[in-house]
Amino acid sequence: MFHYARFLSLLFLVTATAHAQEWTRFRGPNGTGISDTKGIPAQWTSTDYRWKATLPGTGLSSPVAWGNRVFVTAADTTTGRRSVTCLALDTGKLLWSRDESFSAYKKHRQNSFASGTPAVDARRVYAIWQSRAGSSLVSYTHDGTPAWKVPLGSFKGGHGPATSPIVHDGTVYVCNDHEGPSFLLAVNAADGQVKWKVPRSGKRACYCTPCVFRRPGHGTEIIFVHSYQGIWGVDSVSGKKHWAIDVFGTFKQRAIASPLVAGDLIIGSSGFTTAKKNIVAVRPGKKINEVSEAFRVSDSVPHIPTPLVYQDHMYLWADIGIVSCIALKTGQPVWRKRVGGKFFGSPICVDGRLFAIDSKGQVIVLAASPSYKLLARNPLGEASHATPSVSGGRLLLRTDGHLVAVGGE
Numbered sequence: 001m002f003h004y005a006r007f008l009s010l011l012f013l014v015t016a017t018a019h020a021q022e023w024t025r026f027r028g029p030n031g032t033g034i035s036d037t038k039g040i041p042a043q044w045t046s047t048d049y050r051w052k053a054t055l056p057g058t059g060l061s062s063p064v065a066w067g068n069r070v071f072v073t074a075a076d077t078t079t080g081r082r083s084v085t086c087l088a089l090d091t092g093k094l095l096w097s098r099d100e101s102f103s104a105y106k107k108h109r110q111n112s113f114a115s116g117t118p119a120v121d122a123r124r125v126y127a128i129w130q131s132r133a134g135s136s137l138v139s140y141t142h143d144g145t146p147a148w149k150v151p152l153g154s155f156k157g158g159h160g161p162a163t164s165p166i167v168h169d170g171t172v173y174v175c176n177d178h179e180g181p182s183f184l185l186a187v188n189a190a191d192g193q194v195k196w197k198v199p200r201s202g203k204r205a206c207y208c209t210p211c212v213f214r215r216p217g218h219g220t221e222i223i224f225v226h227s228y229q230g231i232w233g234v235d236s237v238s239g240k241k242h243w244a245i246d247v248f249g250t251f252k253q254r255a256i257a258s259p260l261v262a263g264d265l266i267i268g269s270s271g272f273t274t275a276k277k278n279i280v281a282v283r284p285g286k287k288i289n290e291v292s293e294a295f296r297v298s299d300s301v302p303h304i305p306t307p308l309v310y311q312d313h314m315y316l317w318a319d320i321g322i323v324s325c326i327a328l329k330t331g332q333p334v335w336r337k338r339v340g341g342k343f344f345g346s347p348i349c350v351d352g353r354l355f356a357i358d359s360k361g362q363v364i365v366l367a368a369s370p371s372y373k374l375l376a377r378n379p380l381g382e383a384s385h386a387t388p389s390v391s392g393g394r395l396l397l398r399t400d401g402h403l404v405a406v407g408g409e
Contacts, residue, residue: 023065023391026117026164031211031258033308033348035390040350040407042365043376050394050405051092056083056099058400059114060162060344064125065089065391069142071125072403075113077104082114084127084140089392092405096144105131107160110344112385115162117209119172121189126172128152130161137165137174137185139192148192156180157205159254164209168222171195171236175224178205184224186239196239204228206255208268213261218242218288227255227270231282233291243291247280257302257346262309262328265294269301277301279316281331295331300324306346306387308354310368317347317356325370335372339364345387350395357384361399380404 027033041048057074064071068089075082083099102113118127124139124147135152155161156179165174167189174185182202186195208225213233215221221233221242230246248255248270255270264283271277279301281294302318309315309328316324321341325334341358348355353375354366361380367373386398393408 023063023389024121025064025119025166026062026209026258027306027346027348027387028390031166031209031260031306033306033346033387034310035348035350037350037390037393039393040390040395042353044378044406046381048406050408052405053087053092053094053403055398055401055403056085056097057081057114058112059398060112060385061114061117061164061398062345062387063389063396063398063403064118064120065389065396066120066122066142068392069095070391070396070403071118071120072398073114073116073118073127075102077113082129084118084125084138086125086142086144087403089394089405092403098140098144098146100129102129102131103133105133105160106158108158110385111160111162113160115160117164117387119165119167121167124189126165126167126189128161128163128165128174130155130163132156135161137172137187137192139172139189150185150187150192150194152176152185154180159205161205162207162256166210166212168212168236169220173210173222173236175206175208175210177226178202184222184234184239186236198234198239198241200226201229204254206270208255209258211259211261212236213266213284215242215284217286223259223261223266223268225255225259225268225270227253231259231266231268231280233266233284243284243289245282245291245293247282247293247296248278251276253277256304257306260307260309262314265328267307267309267314269307271301271303273303273319277303279307297324297326297331299333300336302343304346305343305356308347308349310349310352313368313370315347315349315354315368317343317354319343321358323354323366325372334370337372339366339374344385348388348390350390355388355395357386357388357397359383359385363388363397
């Protein structure tokens with residue numbers, strides 16, 4: 001006998017789970033920042049919040065989600081505690097928080113003590129804590145039970161740390177670039193055992209979150225970016241460097257924005273706040289070590305915010321509040337407009353609309369279109385330096401002290 005009510009319940013569960021599992025790392029699916037979720041408004045007020053939860057500290061990190069659980073990091077210098085915190089996606093209720101003590105260290109005044117975004121899969125959440133005193137990659141199960149910890153050594157860099165891990169196909173990948181002994185790391189997600197470790201030359205702390213490139217004929221590569229080592233494609237299983245291209249030059253700079261994949265193109269960026277900045281698109285060839293530059297953009301390029309590619313265009317949301325639309329085929333500008341504000345978080349795209357939060361906590365919404373269109377400005381009421389997330393039909397917005405959910409039925 002066909003049970004219609006049971007069928008609807010199962011359909012709802014599958015649909016909700018599919019939506020909820022879409023944001024597992026910084027900037028969501030493979031770092032693209034794109035969600036096709038429906039029902040999130042372009043404009044709202046505080047009365048439209050689904051919930052607003054107080055966080056146990058501040059931070060620049062973004063929330064990630066799996067199922068009905070949201071994970072976010074925070075740090076409180078008054079108590080000397082930093083934490084991985086888990087909230088219920090549907091209500092914002094605190095489910096658990098696992099904290100540890102830390103001592104304040106030297107960092108850039110615009111950095112935080114909880115800048116790295118966690119990564120999550122079906123069983124565990126993974127986070128990185130770094131400082132000169134010692135660093136580690138930590139893991140907890142979804143109920144908050146400590147799973148394992150991998151030491152990473154001392155972090156050296158005057159700006160402080162801000163590294164985020166990713167998890168792919170049962171492996172956690174970390175790009176540990178700083179002024180001390182640097183390396184790329186692959187760790188078994190189940191038990192924390194190191195699969196491979198690739199030394200890097202260091203000399204400069206960079207903060208790019210890696211992404212995954214499924215390369216025809218050559219398997220899966222992990223993409224890493226560094227200002228002075230360019231863009232690398234590394235075999236996900238062995239750690240062997242398939243290709244590398246030095247595209248950023250030798251002038252004083254730092255790679256902060258994360259790489260992304262757009263079809264057969266890989267896009268990376270590096271630059272200096274008050275000097276030259278470049279976004280470079282490269283195309284790996286048929287031979288394993290073959291790669292070439294496709295185009296570069298050097299005007300109104302963001303230093304911290306990561307670019308976003310939607311359909312046939314790339315959108316650059318500069319730190320100083322200038323947004324550019326670039327034709328992906330040619331690298332030529334389509335439009336460039338000043339929206340105002342200062343930005344430390346990156347834009348995301350939800351159902352064809354761009355969302356970004358300025359440093360004062362105003363969420364600016366634009367149409368992701370070859371024609372410029374401002375859709376809304378939504379004040380959150382407090383400062384924010386984080387990138388939005390989307391899961392379970394909800395837009396998740398992190399401010400200095402709270403996590404806010406908007407949208408969803």
